[in-house]
Amino acid sequence: MPQPFLPGQDTRPLFDAIARRYDLLNLLLSGGLDRYWRAKAVGELELTTSSRVLDAATGTGDVALTVARAMPGVTVVGLDQSMAMLHLAYTKLRRRPAWPAIQLVQGDCEALPFGEGMFDAVTIAFGIRNVQRRAAALAEFRRVLKPGGQLVVLELGQPRSALMARIFRCYGGWLLPRIGGLLSSRDAYRYLPASMQAFPDPVLFLAELAAGGFEKLEHQAFMGGMVGLFHGRRNSCAMNGSGQGSPRGSF
Numbered sequence: 615m616p617q618p619f620l621p622g623q624d625t626r627p628l629f630d631a632i633a634r635r636y637d638l639l640n641l642l643l644s645g646g647l648d649r650y651w652r653a654k655a656v657g658e659l660e661l662t663t664s665s666r667v668l669d670a671a672t673g674t675g676d677v678a679l680t681v682a683r684a685m686p687g688v689t690v691v692g693l694d695q696s697m698a699m700l701h702l703a704y705t706k707l708r709r710r711p712a713w714p715a716i717q718l719v720q721g722d723c724e725a726l727p728f729g730e731g732m733f734d735a736v737t738i739a740f741g742i743r744n745v746q747r748r749a750a751a752l753a754e755f756r757r758v759l760k761p762g763g764q765l766v767v768l769e770l771g772q773p774r775s776a777l778m779a780r781i782f783r784c785y786g787g788w789l790l791p792r793i794g795g796l797l798s799s800r801d802a803y804r805y806l807p808a809s810m811q812a813f814p815d816p817v818l819f820l821a822e823l824a825a826g827g828f829e830k831l832e833h834q835a836f837m838g839g840m841v842g843l844f845h846g847r848r849n850s851c852a853m854n855g856s857g858q859g860s861p862r863g864s865f
């Protein structure tokens with residue numbers, strides 16, 4: 615019998631397995647709101663005609679495409695660990711007018727295949743929750759950002775309002791694995807609510823971002839706190855050996 619996926623495990627087999635139906639399930643399970651949240655995240659970026667943006671954990675490339683459309687001249691690298699997801703991104707994006715501005719790269723957020731200070735902005739949508747060593751990924755995002763570069767994180771978490779928490783318990787615990795099981799993989803769609811529960815609350819995640827060398831931190835919550843949009847900038851402190859800096863500013 616297959617073992618259930620647990621938060622903190624290697625999620626590559628999971629995303630390879632659900633890639634084919636990923637976009638469809640996103641649409642069905644969020645009622646199309648996922649597109650709105652991604653657009654909000656991209657709206658946080660201050661792009662110029664020469665900006666270079668890394669969309670980490672790009673999946674099927676929706677954020678990369680939205681960034682490439684947002685400003686002529688921008689270049690976007692969409693990076694993901696899953697070849698199945700990247701293949702779908704390629705199939706979906708290659709006929710879009712914005713395609714020449716996009717590059718797709720297989721890689722790991724915890725060991726990015728890019729030099730220091732290469733990007734003006736890093737985005738990650740619904741991805742950081744799935745990374746095994748979050749602090750390592752944040753350190754990598756900081757390393758590849760220019761000083762003052764923007765980090766935008768969109769992520770699902772535990773709803774804070776009591777009503778949304780009740781709705782989420784029914785939806786996440788019962789309905790979601792069943793719909794996921796019908797159209798894709800029940801285990802994968804059991805993992806989704808479990809990983810949302812395992813993700814730190816916004817105050818703790820903001821503290822992780824500050825410890826990871828980001829400043830001017832901001833957070834917006836949607837859907838009673840079930841969706842969080844985090845924005846920060848790479849600080850200019852020297853980082854010590856443990857990857858911890860002493861951030862300026864507060865959140």
Ligand SMILES: C[S@@+](CC[C@H](N)C(=O)[O-])C[C@H]1O[C@@H](n2cnc3c(N)ncnc32)[C@H](O)[C@@H]1O
Nearest residue numbers: 629671672673694695696722723739740741744
């Ligand atoms: C829920 S999907 C989100 C995809 C896309 N960003 C979106 O908005 O729909 C999470 C993605 O994170 C990727 N991922 C998880 N851990 C990763 C890692 N360490 N490095 C690169 N990609 C990772 C998975 O392969 C998957 O495509």
